[in-house]
Amino acid sequence: MNVYSCPSCGARLFPEVLACACGQALMFDPRQDCVTPLDDRACAHRARLGCSWIAEGDGGLCLSCATTQLEPHLSADDAPALWEKAEAAKRWALVGLLRLGWFVGPDAPLPVFHMLSEKVDGARQSVMMGHQDGLITLNIMEADPARAQARKQRFAEPLRTMVGHVRHELAHFLFDRLAQTQPDFAPAFRALMGDERDDYATAMAAYYENGPADGWQDTHISAYATAHPHEDWAETAANALHLLDLSHSAQALNLGLAGDSALDQAQTVGVMLNHFCRSLGQPDPYPMIISPGVHDKLSFALGYLDCRGSAV
Numbered sequence: 001m002n003v004y005s006c007p008s009c010g011a012r013l014f015p016e017v018l019a020c021a022c023g024q025a026l027m028f029d030p031r032q033d034c035v036t037p038l039d040d041r042a043c044a045h046r047a048r049l050g051c052s053w054i055a056e057g058d059g060g061l062c063l064s065c066a067t068t069q070l071e072p073h074l075s076a077d078d079a080p081a082l083w084e085k086a087e088a089a090k091r092w093a094l095v096g097l098l099r100l101g102w103f104v105g106p107d108a109p110l111p112v113f114h115m116l117s118e119k120v121d122g123a124r125q126s127v128m129m130g131h132q133d134g135l136i137t138l139n140i141m142e143a144d145p146a147r148a149q150a151r152k153q154r155f156a157e158p159l160r161t162m163v164g165h166v167r168h169e170l171a172h173f174l175f176d177r178l179a180q181t182q183p184d185f186a187p188a189f190r191a192l193m194g195d196e197r198d199d200y201a202t203a204m205a206a207y208y209e210n211g212p213a214d215g216w217q218d219t220h221i222s223a224y225a226t227a228h229p230h231e232d233w234a235e236t237a238a239n240a241l242h243l244l245d246l247s248h249s250a251q252a253l254n255l256g257l258a259g260d261s262a263l264d265q266a267q268t269v270g271v272m273l274n275h276f277c278r279s280l281g282q283p284d285p286y287p288m289i290i291s292p293g294v295h296d297k298l299s300f301a302l303g304y305l306d307c308r309g310s311a312v
């Protein structure tokens with residue numbers, strides 16, 4: 001993420017703030033990647049969802065809010081706040097992709113989102129997060145830190161965040177786009193990560209029955225990535241996007257890191273973060289293990305995810 005400053009007083013701030021401490025009301029322009037004083041172009045969900053982005057096109061919604069095709073049931077007490085957090089995570093993930101050149105130009109479709117709550121009128125309904133033909137379904141309850149922590153333990157996932165969920169599902173969407181627009185993508189992908197045409201249901205059933213094979217860390221970023229080549233791509237690409245965001249933040253903060261590639265620089269940032277947090281008695285914020293085999297897959301994903309200057 002870039003480092004932004006208040007146009008009135010110059011204070012550093014994050015792009016989701018609606019007003020600076022100096023009193024200046026602000027909005028964020030995701031296509032220009034800048035924070036500007038509030039004017040009449042604000043997203044129609046500014047008051048309702050705390051969205052700081054500027055409206056784009058018809059309907060008065062910003063690029064991100066306009067992708068929400070189905071809104072969650074808001075009967076649960078915590079649902080409005082968790083929806084707001086889930087939308088903020090979606091904006092964070094989307095702006096990273098805009099910066100890489102995605103969703104620019106006339107033939108650059110965005111996915112649509114169903115933002116669902118698993119709590120409806122006091123009852124629990126199951127929400128399957130996933131991507132299918134340009135539709136991404138997310139469970140807003142995953143934005144609750146306590147719930148994410150509990151599931152992190154239950155599913156033995158060291159890194160489980162709302163931004164991570166959004167990036168994982170966006171990665172499935174981008175896979176389809178890459179397969180449609182770049183003829184060399186699918187063959188190169190299959191050579192590295194396997195054939196995504198293998199039966200998905202059979203593979204998932206086997207994964208849930210047997211778990212990952214021993215030594216999976218040599219080749220896969222997460223246990224879940226071993227379930228099927230589609231999941232290997234989504235887990236790898238989501239982590240590539242995390243790491244790219246880290247290296248971008250490091251550049252914006254002038255950290256002057258050693259390393260030839262964004263990936264190497266990001267790994268250094270990850271190690272630094274873990275060290276700093278251990279100094280404060282906090283858990284490692286980037287607990288993923290990047291073995292040489294995983295490094296190759298991350299490099300492959302980064303090469304295709306960064307489409308600045310290409311026709312995607």
Ligand SMILES: [Zn+2]
Nearest residue numbers: 006009020022
């Ligand atoms: Zn200010």
Ligand SMILES: [Zn+2]
Nearest residue numbers: 043051062065
């Ligand atoms: Zn908005």
Ligand SMILES: [Zn+2]
Nearest residue numbers: 168172231234
């Ligand atoms: Zn997936």
